[in-house]
Amino acid sequence: MSNPTHIALPAPAKINRMLHITGRRSDGYHQLQTLFQFLDYGDQLTFALRHDGRLTLTPALDQVALEDNLIIRAARLLQTQSGTSLGCDITLKKQLPMGGGLGGGSSDAATALMGLNHLWQLGYSAATLATLGLTLGADIPVFVHGQAAWAEGIGECLTPVELDTPVFLVIHPGCHCATGAVFTHPDLTRDSAPINLAAALKEGGRNDCEAVVRRLYPAVDQAINWLNRFASAHLTGTGACIFAAFTDMTEANAVLAKLPETFSGHRVTGFVAQGTNCSSLLTAMKKLA
Ligand SMILES: C[C@@](CO)(OP(=O)(O)O)[C@H](O)COP(=O)(O)OP(=O)(O)OC[C@H]1O[C@@H](n2ccc(N)nc2=O)[C@H](O)[C@@H]1O
Numbered sequence: 001m002s003n004p005t006h007i008a009l010p011a012p013a014k015i016n017r018m019l020h021i022t023g024r025r026s027d028g029y030h031q032l033q034t035l036f037q038f039l040d041y042g043d044q045l046t047f048a049l050r051h052d053g054r055l056t057l058t059p060a061l062d063q064v065a066l067e068d069n070l071i072i073r074a075a076r077l078l079q080t081q082s083g084t085s086l087g088c089d090i091t092l093k094k095q096l097p098m099g100g101g102l103g104g105g106s107s108d109a110a111t112a113l114m115g116l117n118h119l120w121q122l123g124y125s126a127a128t129l130a131t132l133g134l135t136l137g138a139d140i141p142v143f144v145h146g147q148a149a150w151a152e153g154i155g156e157c158l159t160p161v162e163l164d165t166p167v168f169l170v171i172h173p174g175c176h177c178a179t180g181a182v183f184t185h186p187d188l189t190r191d192s193a194p195i196n197l198a199a200a201l202k203e204g205g206r207n208d209c210e211a212v213v214r215r216l217y218p219a220v221d222q223a224i225n226w227l228n229r230f231a232s233a234h235l236t237g238t239g240a241c242i243f244a245a246f247t248d249m250t251e252a253n254a255v256l257a258k259l260p261e262t263f264s265g266h267r268v269t270g271f272v273a274q275g276t277n278c279s280s281l282l283t284a285m286k287k288l289a
């Protein structure tokens, strides 16, 4: 294994191609069945080794205090777990919208776990890092493993899958959907019948959060109505982003060019990205090994 002092790694977005809620645990967490896939679009992190144990992160995120940032939380967890005396200067180029259902915070945390494990030469396996990551967020294990997956449990029981890899147009309707607010809503569907992977792959891609999210966030509702005019629109995670599959970049970019500036008073943005079954993080880690 190489012994670098500087590394740069991607933190890709994920989408939930479908998401069913089959129950609720006694601790309030929901049992899910979901298909995770990655996009070749996301944040970028760099890591520069420090020998004094300090951790820095620049630039700061406006809405997130440094000690709450999942990157710093992941780094501290790894320091505590390993007892290392090393530190790191971390930079973050944030592209993914926060609270967008694209898993940006979780992906940043997974990239921090993988990157620092390498930089600090800790030698933890992906399985150990995924277990550590799960204590910070339900979505972190899938980003650590970096393979498209059929997920059950609270999203941490992962079976790798090979999904079709279309081009996706992703639209962020400009509002922030709080995962906790969606999961505590009394009208949320929580009793979908469990299905198997074969049935999930055959199904059209329902998201059980969609009805509640559309009701709580009119901008999401309008964005789904608009995108449905061109292709089948789906919600990712607990929102706010929606996506649709296209056969090629030209077709997806043509629809993106028609995107209205606002939905329900919120400034709308969008991007086109390739779906991938192997995440850009996993590809980058293989090159470092
Ligand atoms: C449901 C998903 C699907 O990808 O939604 P998105 O966050 O991506 O939109 C994720 O699994 C979310 O994962 P993540 O965002 O890491 O969730 P966490 O930080 O662990 O939890 C945020 C809050 O959501 C609720 N929560 C989360 C996951 C889950 N399976 N059941 C829940 O009820 C809990 O109330 C928790 O307090």
Ligand SMILES: Nc1ncnc2c1ncn2[C@@H]1O[C@H](COP(=O)(O)OP(=O)(O)O)[C@@H](O)[C@H]1O
Pocket: 063, 064, 068, 069, 070, 071, 096, 097, 098, 099, 100, 101, 102, 103, 104, 105, 106, 107, 108, 109, 177, 179, 237, 238, 239, 240
């Ligand atoms: N590095 C980070 N990037 C984004 N959000 C973060 C980060 N660290 C902590 N958070 C917090 O996590 C929340 C969820 O962010 P994110 O993972 O982007 O959304 P989602 O889970 O909807 O995909 C944010 O609203 C923010 O408060």
